[in-house]
Structures are given as structure tokens and as C-alpha cells.
Amino acid sequence: MLEYKSLYNSSIVSLSDYRCSACRGGPAEEEHSSDNKIVLMRHGVFCKHVGKRIVASDVNQATFFSKGSTYRVSHPADCGDRGTIFSVSPHVLNDMIHELDPSISDHPDRPFPFVTGPCDSRTFYQHRELVTVLESVQSYPPDSLWVDEKAMLLITDVLNAAFQRTGLPKKRHRPRTDADHIDLAEAAKSFVASRIGERVILDDVARAVDASPFHLARVFRRHTGMPVHRYLICLRLRTSLEQLAAGASDLTALALDLGFSSHSHFTDTFRREFGCSPSDMRHTLTRKSLREMSKNLEA
Structure with a gap:
């Protein structure tokens, strides 16, 4: 009744396709989340039962599963459901959320203060585009640098929408200056340009410039106007x-x-x-x- 298929896996994020063929009914037996996960739906609907609370999950929602949480699932329709499970490495996920909620430092094991959040049309389309690329049979595999950045951008948008709906916590002032960010982006540009013919992954670039993958990706895009993957592709093509x-x-x-x-x-x-x-x-x-x-x- 429940099938899983791995779509992608890196040190930053893993993506899995799931398909549930359950008919109307439930709630079923209690389940436990082994990791912090975000589910973006592509078809159907299911209901997540958390205590006495019942939350409907469908293609208009992002659904959050906190590590160690318990829940039950029911199905209000016979259409089944299908979606993509995003699992982000703990340090990257905490870095993402810290930008929105600095108090996560006090509860790093409980990153999600919500069960669902909005998934707007742009996010849904980009999610579908990413899955299409990963599922398609190609003569060459998708570039891991592109997938990592695309997945992190999707997750960032989903988290930002969820926090906005619940009320964004007030950010504390961060000591990093614009000059620090420029230096970080320039160091990353130098690293990428020196490895134009090599396989480059985001984790390697981040370690080289002493930054988290999420922080690097965000600062690099802001400073250069494009993601790291796009910057590297432009270098390669113009060199050609x-x-x-x-x-x-x-x-x-x-x-x-x-x-x-x-x-x-x-x-x-x-x-x-x-x-x-x-x-x-x-x-x-x-x-x-x-x-x-x-x-x-x-x-």
C-alpha cells in the first residue's frame, strides 16, 4: 500500500518519491518519524492525526514531520496520494531555520513549530520540475550542484511561507557585514573557477570557504545574481x-x-x-x- 523510491541523495539533502494506494479509511496504526522531513504532495490527500488534532495534507500544502514525533494517518478519499519526501542534513536544516527563528538554538531537535505550511503555485511548479528531471531517463545524470541548490531553494521557500503564516519570530541582528558576504562570494568564485573541469559539489565549496552550504548558496546568489551551479556552467561554456x-x-x-x-x-x-x-x-x-x-x- 506504501511504496518508496529514492530519487537523489547527497550529504546535504535526500529526496524520495512515495506512493500510497490506501483507500478511504483510518486512522491507521501509530507511526513514528525517524527524521526531520518535509513532504510536498503531487497527488491526492491524507490526514495527519497528532493527538486530537487532524490536519489535511494535499497539493496546496507542505507537511512537516519532526524527528521522534508520533502520528496516525487516515485517508478521506479513495484516490490515494503521492509526493516527495525531502530530508535535509541536521546542520543545514538548522542553519536554514536559524535565519527565520534564532531560538532554534535552544531546541535544535525540534525545528518545526508547525505541522503544515502553504505551497504556492511557483513552489509547486519548481518542485514538479525538479522531480521530472530526477525521474527522467537521460544519457547523463543530473548535476548534484544543481540539485542541492534547487532543493535548498525549495525548502527555504516552504519554510519561509510556513513561518510567515504562523508569525515570523523577530530576527536578532547578525554581526556579519556586507563586506563579509562579498568576501565569501569572491572566495567561492575563485574556488569554482580553479576547478572548472572537475566535479564540483556544494559541500566542497562550502568547506573551502568555511561556510555552511545554505549560507553560501544564499550569499552567493545575492552577490552574483545567480546560483553557484549557474555560475560554473557559464564559466565552462564561455571557456569553450x-x-x-x-x-x-x-x-x-x-x-x-x-x-x-x-x-x-x-x-x-x-x-x-x-x-x-x-x-x-x-x-x-x-x-x-x-x-x-x-x-x-x-x-
């Missing part, structure tokens, strides 16, 4: 233009040297960015270079 203009003939070797998993991965990413294939761009760039050289010789 120089190599193509120089007449690079082995596109597979070029793709692997720049950190892409395959020729097709490089080509697909390049076409989305520049509107043409690398081979077409090489042809255009080399023809232009020859024309310019010819004009210089004539002069």
Missing part, C-alpha cells in the same frame, strides 16, 4: 567558446575537459545557452577569424 574559436576538433575531449559528463551533455547545454551547437559555433567563429586575418593581410 575560446577553444572553439581556436579550432578545437575533438568536441568529446573538450566536453570532458570542461567537466561535462559527455559530448551530448555539452551539446545540449551549449545549445540552450547560445542557440546553436558547438560544431556550428566553431564553424562560425573560425570563418570570422579567417576573414579578419585576410583583412589584416590586405591592409
